[in-house]
């Protein structure tokens with residue numbers, strides 16, 4: 001049996017320590033779980049997309065966890081597709097890779113092939129978008145009968161697979177359609193994401209969609225009106241046993257419930273036009 005813990009959206013920085021108080025309780029809880037691997041589903045940093053010191057700081061924190069950590073980037077780590085101020089591009093990807101490792105990866109455990117995807121590339125038209133998709137199709141083709149589980153930052157969809165463009169919150173419809181086609185054709189068992197700072201666990205067309213909660217902060221109703229899931233702070237445990245698996249969302253009691261709404265103008269000030 002193999003145990004993995006998914007953590008997400010820590011939003012850590014040496015110069016903006018607004019959510020730093022939740023790192024120690026998270027790592028204390030991780031120690032009680034004794035996982036073989038930790039997967040961080042992005043927004044590791046407050047602003048690693050522009051601040052190298054955030055990347056260095058988080059590398060040190062992740063090294064201190066004491067078990068291997070595989071991370072995939074969020075929008076605050078590598079930027080966003082076609083963003084006017086902070087587009088995902090070669091320089092930002094290079095900084096992520098220098099400090100935090102590959103931005104997409106495969107990790108096999110017995111009976112399973114786990115795939116980490118850089119969801120910030122979807123719809124970016126960067127050369128790396130095509131390279132990642134080609135790589136993904138090869139990893140699936142060469143899975144040799146292993147079941148598949150995906151980890152990514154931005155969820156493929158928020159409400160329904162066929163919904164329109166949800167803007168900031170999910171993968172745009174065109175790249176989403178291609179990815180959902182792969183999910184269906186290859187019976188991907190679960191797609192685990194971060195980004196929304198909400199906990200949710202639903203099954204759609206035979207695939208389980210797990211929203212891994214942030215361990216840093218939650219988001220008020222004003223910014224996410226009517227969104228599914230719960231404003232839980234915590235993490236997700238996975239155990240793999242042959243072709244079976246279990247996944248469970250955990251609220252972590254030691255985490256302080258911080259709301260981005262209270263500090264957003266300090267942590268993410270609006271940019272000058």
Ligand SMILES: [Fe+2]
Pocket residue numbers: 009011042043074195196197
């Ligand atoms: Fe986040």
Ligand SMILES: [Fe+2]
Pocket residue numbers: 042043074075076153194195196
């Ligand atoms: Fe995010």
